[in-house]
Amino acid sequence: MVLIFILLLALLGRLIIAELERKGQDSSAREGGNCPTCAASVEADWLVCPQCGAMLEVRCSGCNGRIAAYFANCPWCGIRQKRANA
Ligand SMILES: [Zn+2]
Ligand SMILES: [Zn+2]
Structure with a gap:
């Protein structure tokens, strides 16, 4: 009886680990990018940016929407973004 309990516990542990790994993959699959600096x-x-401290969120020059600094085009209005270091 105790053995069955331990087996169930091990199975539950595996399910939790699998679930956590799946969640981790989901978050890593979210669209990131590279620091422009x-x-x-x-x-x-x-x-x-944790490496250099550069701001990764900027304002679109067209619609003033909040966008990631590494986006080539604004996802809200489609205007091509000017890069300060480009
Ligand atoms: Zn950086
Ligand atoms: Zn825009």
Whole structure:
């Protein structure tokens, strides 16, 4: 009886680990990019680059919407973004 309980517990543990791994993959699959200043890979919801401290969220020059600094075009109005270091 105790053995069955341990087996169930092990199975449950595996399910939880599988679920956590799936969630981790989901978050890593979110569209990130590269820092425009130091080219470090950054995640979509980061505001500042952890490598160089550059702002990763900027205002669109066309519609003033909040966009990631590494976007080539604004996702809201489609205007091509000017890069300060390009
Ligand atoms: Zn950077
Ligand atoms: Zn825009």
